[in-house]
Amino acid sequence: MMALETARPHLIDRLPRPRGRLTADAPLGAQTWFRTGGPAEVLFRPADVADLAEFLEMLPADVPVTVLGVGSNLLVRDGGIKGVVIRLLRGFTAITVEGNEVVAGAGALDLNVALTARDHALTGLEFLSGIPGTIGGAFPTNAGAYGGELAEVLVSAEIVDRAGTVRTVTPSELGLSYRGWIFTSARLRASPGDQLAIARRIAEIEAARAETQPRSRTGGSTFANPPNLKAWELIDRSGCRGLRIGDAQVSEKHCNFLINLGAATAADIESLGEEVRSRVFKRSDVLLQWEIRRIGEAAPAVSGAEP
Numbered sequence: 001m002m003a004l005e006t007a008r009p010h011l012i013d014r015l016p017r018p019r020g021r022l023t024a025d026a027p028l029g030a031q032t033w034f035r036t037g038g039p040a041e042v043l044f045r046p047a048d049v050a051d052l053a054e055f056l057e058m059l060p061a062d063v064p065v066t067v068l069g070v071g072s073n074l075l076v077r078d079g080g081i082k083g084v085v086i087r088l089l090r091g092f093t094a095i096t097v098e099g100n101e102v103v104a105g106a107g108a109l110d111l112n113v114a115l116t117a118r119d120h121a122l123t124g125l126e127f128l129s130g131i132p133g134t135i136g137g138a139f140p141t142n143a144g145a146y147g148g149e150l151a152e153v154l155v156s157a158e159i160v161d162r163a164g165t166v167r168t169v170t171p172s173e174l175g176l177s178y179r180g181w182i183f184t185s186a187r188l189r190a191s192p193g194d195q196l197a198i199a200r201r202i203a204e205i206e207a208a209r210a211e212t213q214p215r216s217r218t219g220g221s222t223f224a225n226p227p228n229l230k231a232w233e234l235i236d237r238s239g240c241r242g243l244r245i246g247d248a249q250v251s252e253k254h255c256n257f258l259i260n261l262g263a264a265t266a267a268d269i270e271s272l273g274e275e276v277r278s279r280v281f282k283r284s285d286v287l288l289q290w291e292i293r294r295i296g297e298a299a300p301a302v303s304g305a306e307p
Helices: 049-057 109-121 127-130 196-210 229-239 266-284
Strands: 021-027 039-044 064-066 074-076 081-087 094-098 103-104 153-162 166-169 180-189 217-221 248-249 257-260 293-295
Touching: 021 103, 021 248, 039 180, 049 153, 064 103, 074 217, 094 109, 103 109, 109 127, 109 196, 127 196, 248 266
Parallel strands: 039 081, 064 081, 074 293
Antiparallel strands: 021 039, 094 103, 103 180, 153 166, 153 180, 217 257, 248 257
C-alpha cells in the first residue's frame, strides 16, 4: 500500500487570527508598478490600527515582517517574500484636515494628500503630488521631490512596533533608524495659501512628470543621484539608453527609469540595473546606488535534464 502523503505545514497555520485578511502564497507582482515578482508567503491586510497591533503582539518572534505600500519604488524578486507581508489599505487611507495640519493614514496616496491640502487652501504639500506611492512608504527614504521633502513638513507620526505598542513619535525621535516600526499615519504641517496658486503648482508638477517620465510599467527613479551629478546623464553617456535584457529596458524617455515591456521577470530588471551600474562605473568611475527597494528571494535555479 502507498503511504499517505502528509501535508507540509504552512506558516499561516502558526499565525494569530486577526479581524483583517490573511492570505497564503499571495501573488504580489500585480500589486507592484513593475507588475512582476513572486508571492508573499503570507499577506496580511489589517482592518485597522488595533487589529495590526494585536496581530504583531501575538506574532511569533521568528517570523519576518515586510511592509508593502502600493509597490511604486519596489522590485519583488521572483522567489517571493518569506514571512508576513503587511499591506495597509482600507482602514489606513483616511485624510483629514485639522486647522493648518493634514493627518493622513499610511495607505493614503501622496497625490491625494496634496489634493486634499489644495481643496482646503493649504500650501506647503504640493511637492507630494510628484511622489508616487503612499505616505507610509515615504518614511524610509524621507521622500522628496520638486523642492520639498517629508522631513520638512512632518509634525508627528503614529507607529506600531513589533511588540504591538501604538504610540506617537516626533521627528526628533525618529532619528536615522526606524527600529522596525510600522508607520500608520502622519501629521503634516501646512499653511494658508492661495488655492489657485496651489492648484497651478500641482498642475505644473504633473506636467513636468508627464513630459519627462515614462508612464509604462516602471518602479520610478532607479538610482540615486551621486553628489553634484545626475544619474540619468551618467547612464546616457555610458550608452545605456534603450538597453534591454529580456523584456526589461532602460527607458528611452528617461534613462534613470527601468521599464517592463510586458514579460520581464524581476531577475531581468535587476540584471539590467546591475549592467547599467557596471557600464557607468567603467566609463565614469562612479558606482550608482539603487534607489528602488529590492526585496525577497531569487527564484530557485531550474536544473537541466541529465545528459
